[in-house]
Amino acid sequence: MKPAPRADTPSALRAQALGVGALSAIDFTIPPGHILALSGPSGSGKSRLLRALADLDPHDGSVALGELTQTGVTGHRWRQAVMMVPADSQWWADTVGEHFPDGAAIDPTALGFGPEVMGWQVSRLSSGEKQRLALLRAVAHQPRALLLDEPTANLDPDTTTRVEAWLTELTRRHGWPVLWVAHDPAQIQRVADAHLRIAGTQLEAVACS
C-alpha cells in the first residue's frame, strides 16, 4: 500500500471529458508548478470552464487534483483546494482584514501594500486594489491549485508586471497547477508554460515559444 499523499504535495490538475455550456469533451492536464493560459473571445465560455473546474456549475466529465477527485470530497473542500479567483471580486465585511483567515501568513508588501492594508475600509478600495487583494486573499486560504479569471484586468503595466512575477514565483515554489485566463498575447508569453484557445466546442493548443 502506498502512503497517502500529504495535503500539500504538489499534484497535477486533470480534466477529463469535461462538458459545460458550449464546450464538450474537454481534456487537459496541468502539471504541478505549471501555468496554463486560456484565451478565447468573450462569451466563448472561459469563465464557465473555470466555474466547472471549481464545481460551481453542474457539468459533465471528471476533474481531479492528483489523488483528490472532485466528486470524492464535499464541495467546499474541493473549492478550498482548487480555488477560483473571479474577475470581479466580492467583499462582504467592512475591513479588508476580516476577509482573511485567522492566523494566515500574509505578506501584503509583495503586492505593494503596507501592513496597515488589513485595517482598510473595503468601500474605499479601487478596482485595482480589490483585484490585487483578492489574489492575496485566495493565496491566504492555502489553495493547492488556482483558477485565475483575468487576474490583471484592472491593473496598470507596472503593477501587472509585479503581480505576474509574484504569481509565477508562488506557483513554482508551491507547485500549484494554475489555469490563467488572459487576453494579452504578451502576458501569455511572459507567464504561461502552455496555451490553449477556445475554438467552438473544443480547446486548441497554441504554440508557446
Next chain:
Amino acid sequence: MQLIDLAWWQLALAAGLVLALAACTQLARLDIGKTMLIAAVRTVVQLSLIGLVLEALFSVAALPWIALMALVMLLMAGREVTARQKRRLTGGWAFGIGTLSMFISAFSVTVLTLVAIIGPEPWYAPQYAIPLLGMMLGNTMTGIAVGLDRLTDAVWRQRALIENRLMLGHRWQEAIGEARRDAMRSGMIPIINGMAAAGIVSLPGMMTGQILAGAAPTLAVKYQILIMFTITVGTGFGTLVAVLAASRRLFDERERLRLDRLSTPLK
C-alpha cells in the same frame, strides 16, 4: 352583559360610509375605488360564509370535521405564503416548505396551548380551536412569507458575493449566513414590535372582541397575553424552519448555489 345585536340595516349604514369613501377616491382620481368595493364585497361574502361554516361546525363539534377545517385553513395559508413571494422556489417547494413549516409551528403550538394551557372540554372544542388556529396561521403565514421573500430576494441580488465565498472554500451555511440571518430577523420583527406596542399603541383585536362580548378586562388581558406569546412562538419557529429549509434547497448536494431553482418574477 349581553352582546348588543347588530341588524343588517345597521351594517348597511357602515357600508354607505365605505361607498362615500370610494366616491371620494374616485373624485380624487386615486384609481382604487373599484378595488376597494370589490374587497368590501369579498369581506361580506367571505365572512358570511365562514359564519355559516362555523355555526355548522360548532353544532357538530366532531373531531374529523374540525380537522378538515384546520387542513383547509392550512392549505389556504400555504397558498398565500407562495403568492406573496416575488421569486419563489420552483417545483412546489415554495408551497411545500411554507405549508410544512406552518404545520410544524402553528399546529403544534395551537394543540399544545389547547391541551396544556387552556384545557377546554373536549380539547378540540371548535369555539377555542378554530379562532386560535386562525390567529396562529394568520401571523405565522406573514412571518414565513416575509422571511422567504427576503431570503430569495437577497440571494438573487447577492449571487456574486455568495459564489465568491464558495470559491474561497466556505461552506454553504457560511456563504449564505448573512442573508439567512437577515431573512429570519425580518420575519420575526413584526411580531416583536407587536408585543412591544400592545396596549400602548394598539388594543389587540381579540382582547377588544372579548371585552365587547362582555368578558372582564383582566381576563381578556390574560387571554391576549397568552395569544401574543403563542403567536410569537409559532411565528418564530415557523420562520426559522422555513428559512432553514429554503436556504438548504438553494444549494445542491455539491454545495453549488442553484438560482435556477427560483422562478422569475411574473410581469
